[in-house]
Amino acid sequence: MPTRQRIIQQRQNVPASSSANFTHPSFSAMIRPGPHSTFRCGVLALLGCSLLVAGCVGPDPAERAAKERLGEVGAILHPARRAPALPALTADSSLPDYLRFALLNHPTVEAAYDAWQAAVLAIAPARALPDPKLTFQADIASTVTSLMPGFMFDLMTPGKRGAMSREATATSEIAYHQYVTAVLETAATVKKAWIDLTALEETLRLKRRMLDLKDEAVEFSHAEHVTMHAMGSLDEMTKLLNDAGRLRLEMTNLDDERSALRAQFKAALGLAREAPDPVWPSRFSASPGPVPLDDAFWAAAIRANPRLAEMRAMVEMSVAQVVVEQRARTPDFGAGLMADLKMNPLLWRPLAEVTLPIWREKISAAIASAQARHDAAVARLRAEELMVAADLARMTYMVREADRMVAYIDGVALPNLRQSSDTIAAAYGTGMTNFAMIPETRQMVLAMQMERVAALREREKTLADLSLLVAGELPAGAPLPVQP
Numbered sequence: 336m337p338t339r340q341r342i343i344q345q346r347q348n349v350p351a352s353s354s355a356n357f358t359h360p361s362f363s364a365m366i367r368p369g370p371h372s373t374f375r376c377g378v379l380a381l382l383g384c385s386l387l388v389a390g391c392v393g394p395d396p397a398e399r400a401a402k403e404r405l406g407e408v409g410a411i412l413h414p415a416r417r418a419p420a421l422p423a424l425t426a427d428s429s430l431p432d433y434l435r436f437a438l439l440n441h442p443t444v445e446a447a448y449d450a451w452q453a454a455v456l457a458i459a460p461a462r463a464l465p466d467p468k469l470t471f472q473a474d475i476a477s478t479v480t481s482l483m484p485g486f487m488f489d490l491m492t493p494g495k496r497g498a499m500s501r502e503a504t505a506t507s508e509i510a511y512h513q514y515v516t517a518v519l520e521t522a523a524t525v526k527k528a529w530i531d532l533t534a535l536e537e538t539l540r541l542k543r544r545m546l547d548l549k550d551e552a553v554e555f556s557h558a559e560h561v562t563m564h565a566m567g568s569l570d571e572m573t574k575l576l577n578d579a580g581r582l583r584l585e586m587t588n589l590d591d592e593r594s595a596l597r598a599q600f601k602a603a604l605g606l607a608r609e610a611p612d613p614v615w616p617s618r619f620s621a622s623p624g625p626v627p628l629d630d631a632f633w634a635a636a637i638r639a640n641p642r643l644a645e646m647r648a649m650v651e652m653s654v655a656q657v658v659v660e661q662r663a664r665t666p667d668f669g670a671g672l673m674a675d676l677k678m679n680p681l682l683w684r685p686l687a688e689v690t691l692p693i694w695r696e697k698i699s700a701a702i703a704s705a706q707a708r709h710d711a712a713v714a715r716l717r718a719e720e721l722m723v724a725a726d727l728a729r730m731t732y733m734v735r736e737a738d739r740m741v742a743y744i745d746g747v748a749l750p751n752l753r754q755s756s757d758t759i760a761a762a763y764g765t766g767m768t769n770f771a772m773i774p775e776t777r778q779m780v781l782a783m784q785m786e787r788v789a790a791l792r793e794r795e796k797t798l799a800d801l802s803l804l805v806a807g808e809l810p811a812g813a814p815l816p817v818q819p
Contacts, residue, residue: 394458394462394500395497395501397501397504398458398459398504401455401458401504401508401511404511404816405451405452405455407816408448408514408814408815408816409448409452411439411812411813411814412439412444412448412814419439421436421439421440422436422439424436424613424614426614428614428616430529431810432810433525433616434525434526434810434813435810435811435812435813436604436605437521437524437525437603437604438521438522440604440605440606441521441603441604441605442605443520443521443605444514444517444518444521444605444814446517447513447514447516447517447518448814450513451507451510451511451513451514453510454503454507454510455507455510457503457507458500458507461499461502461503462497462499462503463496464490464491464496465488465489467487468487468488468671469484469487470484470485470486470487471483471484471485472484472485472673480677481675481677481678481682482675482676483674483675483676484673484674484676485672485674485684485686486671486672486673487670487671488669488670488671489667489668489669490667490668490669491665492662492665492667494662494665495659495665495667498655498658498659498662501655502652502655502656502659505648505649505651505652505655506652508648508652509645511648512641512644512645512648513645515644515806515815516641516642518809518814518815519641519802519803519806519807520803522802522803522809522813523799523800523802523803524603525603525604526795526796526802527796527800528596528599528600528603529600529616530619530792530795530799531596531792531796532593532596532597532600532615532616533616533617533618533619534788534789534792535589535596536617536619537619537788538589538785538789539586539589539593541784541785541788542582542586542589542781542785543586544781545781545782546579546582546583548774548778548781549578549579549774549778550579551774552575552775553575553576553579597612597615600615600616601613619788619791621791621795622795622798625734625735625738626731626734626735626798633724633727635805636723636727636804636805637720637723639805640723640804640805640806641803641806642719642723643716643720643723646712646719647716649712649715649716650709650712650713650716652712653708653709653712654709656705656708656709657702659705660702660704661702663692663698663702664692664698665692666690666691666692667689668687668689669686669687669688669689670685670686670687670688671686671687672684672686673686723804726804727801727804727805730797730801730804731801733794733797734794734801737790737791737793737797738794740787740790741790741791741794744783744786744790745787748783749783749784749787752776752779753780755776756773756776756777759772759773759776760773
């Protein structure tokens with residue numbers, strides 16, 4: 336018998352398990368093609384395509400909504416895949432102009448957006464089928480007796496892939512709320528830096544006027560001492576000189592503090608230390624209107640808080656994780672087809688494999704662990720709601736306290752001090768009082784105005800923190816979707 340025929344005959348008597356297999360043949364069989372081998376190949380190919388299509392899971396409405404929201408924000412942060420056009424900052428720029436500049440320029444916002452984009456783009460791989468595999472098998476005796484390339488792919492049930500898709504979508508929702516938090520925190524930082532800087536400029540302006548009054552009082556006291564040679568006028572002049580020196584020291588410290596606040600404001604805008612300085616704001620203004628305190632405000636604040644929204648998304652993610660672990664009870668499948676290129680006619684070998692989820696203890700532990708993570712997420716959400724409610728109560732009280740102080744200064748203290756100053760000035764004109772009392776009462780008016788600036792400064796900073804808690808309004812053009 337010729338050697339070739341003897342090898343073929345031996346090959347036909349060798350069982351399939353004795354071959355050198357480089358795949359995972361959990362189950363394999365050999366089919367020898369007969370007259371209808373082409374038909375069987377077509378059937379197998381059609382069956383494989385049907386399984387492939389059945390295993391695919393398309394994007395659900397939540398994934399499409401996440402992508403639309405991402406595209407809406409991306410059109411603001413990266414229009415036409417370019418850097419956004421920053422608003423020009425001039426001497427007439429208002430706080431919303433500075434806010435838009437910071438939100439479009441700060442790297443914290445950019446980093447949060449990129450993390451959110453990565454989470455949204457990770458949804459499609461989470462619901463996709465595993466990559467198909469090209470396989471290769473050869474049988475070798477004294478020579479290569481068979482050479483069998485093939486193709487294989489793994490399948491999961493649509494329910495399992497859908498659960499994994501929902502888990503990835505919930506993860507992207509968490510990343511979205513983290514991005515919103517980054518936007519609001521950046522805006523609050525800019526607001527507080529703007530308030531500190533403009534309030535300091537207003538305080539410096541008032542202190543310069545006070546120093547002018549002190550110098551005027553010192554000159555009058557010196558002239559009075561020279562003309563009258565009175566010990567009382569000398570003591571008064573010494574006190575005025577000390578007060579003027581202390582006031583100059585305070586102004587020097589405020590000038591130094593202004594340099595630090597400008598560096599802080601520049602960093603809040605997202606500008607590096609070596610970057611050119613922006614136009615520094617100098618006009619201090621207060622937000623109009625009182626803070627609402629009705630039940631609707633509290634409900635809206637709890638609903639809009641970005642941290643609570645993030646934790647609600649964590650609860651949703653933990654729910655999806657429980658479903659994913661429960662789906663572990665369902666077997667996964669693999670299918671493939673190989674062809675022996677050395678056989679004539681061709682020998683076809685279909686391959687099939689199935690996982691056996693028999694370790695019930697492992698599956699039950701994984702489900703229990705996911706359920707425990709869900710319970711922890713729910714408890715953290717409740718704890719955060721309590722904390723937000725307490726912070727809202729504290730901040731609204733601080734705003735009301737500052738409002739009452741400002742109302743007292745505007746309605747009682749300042750009118751009384753101005754009336755007293757006018758009365759003393761009129762009395763000096765008739766010779767009924769000392770000139771030194773005129774600058775002293777005017778200084779009291781300026782001191783009360785500085786208290787008013789300090790009260791408004793704390794009020795506005797508290798409102799900035801409050802806007803972070805309740806997701807307050809941002810300027811037009813802020814990188815946030817219209818529909819959250």
